[in-house]
Amino acid sequence: MQPAPTPLAAPFSSTAPRASRGxxxxxxxxxxxxxxxxxxxxxxxxxxxxxxxxxxxxxxxxxxxxxxxxxxxxxxxxxxxxxxxxxxxxxxxxxxxxxxxxxxxxxxxxxxxxxxxxxxxxxxxxxxxxxxxxxxxxxxxxxxxxxxxxxxxxxxxxxxxxxxxxxxxxxxxxxxxxxxxxxxxxxxxxxxxxxxxxxxxxxxxxxxxxxxxxxxxxxxxxxxxxxxxxxxxxxxxxxxxxxxxxxxxxxxxxxxxxxxxxxxxxxxxxxxxxxxxxxxxxxxxxxxxxxxxxxxxxxxxxxxxxxxxxxxxxxxxxxxxxxxxxxxxxxxxxxxxxxxxxxxxxxxxxxxxxxxxxxxxxxxxxxxxxxxxxxxxxxxxxxxALWQAPDVVALARYLRAEVPPNACLFAFDPGWGLAAGRLPTGATPVVDSYATMLQDAMSTGDRFEDTAEALSAPEAQQALRVMLDACRFVVLGPRGDWQLTPESRPWFKQRFVRRFPTGDTGGVDLWEHRPPER
Known part of the structure; x- marks a missing residue:
């Protein structure tokens, strides 16, 4: 004999049976x-x-x-x-x-x-x-x-x-x-x-x-x-x-x-x-x-x-x-x-x-x-769970070995510095470069069609250049390439030299400020 079916309202009961609560x-x-x-x-x-x-x-x-x-x-x-x-x-x-x-x-x-x-x-x-x-x-x-x-x-x-x-x-x-x-x-x-x-x-x-x-x-x-x-x-x-x-x-x-x-x-x-x-x-x-x-x-x-x-x-x-x-x-x-x-x-x-x-x-x-x-x-x-970031791990090793602990390091993505044990530094630390640049662009009162247009605004790029010029080392990476405009990239490469990785290898890269010409 089959057991009696449970009424449809049963699943909506507000409490579980007392015997099961333990x-x-x-x-x-x-x-x-x-x-x-x-x-x-x-x-x-x-x-x-x-x-x-x-x-x-x-x-x-x-x-x-x-x-x-x-x-x-x-x-x-x-x-x-x-x-x-x-x-x-x-x-x-x-x-x-x-x-x-x-x-x-x-x-x-x-x-x-x-x-x-x-x-x-x-x-x-x-x-x-x-x-x-x-x-x-x-x-x-x-x-x-x-x-x-x-x-x-x-x-x-x-x-x-x-x-x-x-x-x-x-x-x-x-x-x-x-x-x-x-x-x-x-x-x-x-x-x-x-x-x-x-x-x-x-x-x-x-x-x-x-x-x-x-x-x-x-x-x-x-x-x-x-x-x-x-x-x-x-x-x-x-x-x-x-x-x-x-x-x-x-x-x-x-x-x-x-x-x-x-x-x-x-x-x-x-x-x-x-x-x-x-x-x-x-x-x-x-x-x-x-x-x-x-x-x-x-x-x-x-x-x-x-x-x-x-x-x-x-x-x-x-x-x-x-x-x-x-x-x-x-x-x-x-x-x-x-x-x-x-x-x-x-x-x-x-x-x-x-x-x-x-x-x-x-x-x-x-x-x-x-x-x-x-x-x-x-x-x-x-x-x-199988995803890995070997380029960030390699960069972290290089930063620990080659970059002085007290040197100013700016990373477009703070996680890249964090992987090497570095937190944002400076009198006015930049934790969120993306939001900082958007705030600079929006400070004029202009409205933008999308984020890419806002990041390309002169106010966003000028403030960014001041920020970059203040640090000896910069981790650029794909995010930096995205946040820099075609006009800002030549400016950046005139002032910085790539230190890691060597050659034309892609991935997350470290740049050092060129010494001033004498």
Missing amino acids: RDLWPLLLIALGAWVLRALAFFHSGPLGYPMDYDEGVYFSAASLLLRGDLPYRDFIFVHPPGALLLWAPGAALTLGFDAATAYGVTRHAAAAVGALCVFLAGRVAWRAWGPLAGCVAALAYAAYPEAALVERGAFLEPLLNVLCLGFANLWLASATPSRGRGIGAGVLLGLAVSVKLPGGAWLVAALLARPWKESRRDALLCVVAALATFAVVVGPLAALAPSEFLRDVISFQALRPPDGESDRGLRLHDLFHERRLGEVVLALIGLGAAGARALRTDAEGRPTSRFFACAFVLGVALFLASRTYWNQYNAHLAASEAVLAGLGAAVLHAFSQRWGRTASRAVAGLALAGACLPGAWHVVES
Whole structure:
């Protein structure tokens, strides 16, 4: 005799069965451990600094390190985000006070992988509580194998911090239907920290307010909003108060007025947001999104705050990325936090339907959901772990051996200097050459069609030339070739001579200022 089918409403249960609550940690912990291995696998070949370093992670870690040395963002150097990430990455940056900066960053890369593993656990935990074990494991696997998330969780990016804070916020906000002052305040603190890392974190507050009826959650919501505002003020206020006009220029005006960059075609952005490299997970997430929408339209249904919460967070995230003036596919990493949980909901919905056809069918659907959640994404994560940057490793060896430690060194990408243990130096250190040049171009009030046009503006190039002339050594590389105009390249080569690598070898190259003619 076949067991009685589970009613369709079962996957939407807001709490897991009581008997399973003591055991639900172990599967999620094992998946989280596997996720850490997937991320840290990139460091097993030639060490954490043998893996390619993205421009952004070099900026964030260098800025955090300079902050600990007394150079303040906005006042002393340009930084175009709120300062939360600098404070949260400060434990790793603090190692530069006693150890080589390259060693400190290697430790921080392992820590970033651990942050990613925590995100996996939190995504699985909130889905398990809402819809049961299958949903929790699918959500955890979907996040673990999310290619864009894995890439940024190998370094000091903004998205790992943003995701762990937003998922922590969701776990507290959705932990129970019973109001709790402590949970409301704790959720607000995490949300305030998330917004202090990156302003789009505020979209999760909108999702939280839409997830529960206002009459039921008014007290919790007010506590959460007050705690979030207070936390944001404590984190951002001191640094913003020391340079208020520069803070507004860097964080608000720059992001609002910057020229478009990255992929501008909305159709291609949409394809990247739902890319086939995450095919199984995307299908499950869309099923979950549809189920959440259908549930919201049923006036006779009980409230299901978790499904509404993550559906709102996901839709707001997609809308934000489509509307943004700037888009790079690494931004998709933030979607992993909501998309993975919706994939868990989609798996629960499919499993509920399959139980109508018996145990064998339901087990087959559960197995397919678990496999689909992590395939083919896991293959892309493993494949990306094999990337190496031998030219940067060779440059780092040369810098250590041939460039005096006290010599002024400017790198167009701060990660290139960081690989050799060098942080940006100077009375006015340039941490983010890209943003610095854009700010110089935008200071005239001109509007530009794209970033390339802005970087070619005379104001951007003149300020750059002053900066380059002040340093004895310059690491040019592909980024420097891009940021220099055809008019500036001859100027540069008249004043600098290439020292590494020799010959016409491509890759990241070091140049030294020519001695003055006598």
